[in-house]
Each structure stands twice: as C-alpha cells, then as structure tokens.
Amino acid sequence: NVHVLPGIPRLFARMTHAYLPELAAELGARAFVRAEVETRVSESVLAPVLERVQSEYASRGVKLGSYPQWPSPHTLVSVVGQSPKDVHECRDKLALLLSDLS
Numbered sequence: 001n002v003h004v005l006p007g008i009p010r011l012f013a014r015m016t017h018a019y020l021p022e023l024a025a026e027l028g029a030r031a032f033v034r035a036e037v038e039t040r041v042s043e044s045v046l047a048p049v050l051e052r053v054q055s056e057y058a059s060r061g062v063k064l065g066s067y068p069q070w071p072s073p074h075t076l077v078s079v080v081g082q083s084p085k086d087v088h089e090c091r092d093k094l095a096l097l098l099s100d101l102s
Helices: 009-027 043-060 084-101
Strands: 033-039 063-069 074-081
Touching: 033 084, 043 063, 043 074, 043 084, 074 084
Parallel strands: none
Antiparallel strands: 033 074, 063 074
C-alpha cells in the first residue's frame, strides 16, 4: 500500500494518527533493531566488504547502509534487522573487518 501524507505538520500529525492502526496491522509486532559502526574508511573501499557481509546476512533479514559524514572523514555503517542477535553479530563482524582496513 502507498500512503500519501500532507506536508503541513498539523495535517500530517492527524493523518499519521489515523493510519497508525492500519500500519501496525500491516507490520504486525515486528520490531527493528539498529546498530552502527563508525569508520574512517571511504565508501569506495567499504563497498566490497559491505557487499560480502550483506550477502552473508541477507537471509537473516539484516540490511546494511553506509552514510558518509560530511565534512568529517567518517562513514557511518548502519546494521538493521529484527533479531538483536543477528544485528549485533553482523555489527561485530563489520567492526573487525573494518579495523583491518584502517
């Protein structure tokens, strides 16, 4: 389903409250966990590592994202999933692999 919401904050808040029961029913009781790894390694160097780790954890529902932090020379890697165990295991693996690249 696609929900189009207005850009006016007051109307957005009202419509969001109206949609919450429907969205909750669609999503079920799925909660998401997020962990992060910060690195000085550039995204171009990170890419092969992220691809490898993403393919290893994809079947467990873990997703990775990388976000350069401007103007600092850092990249934030986000690890998101529903299993705290899988998310933290993936984060720890990434931290280890990235420390080898630094």
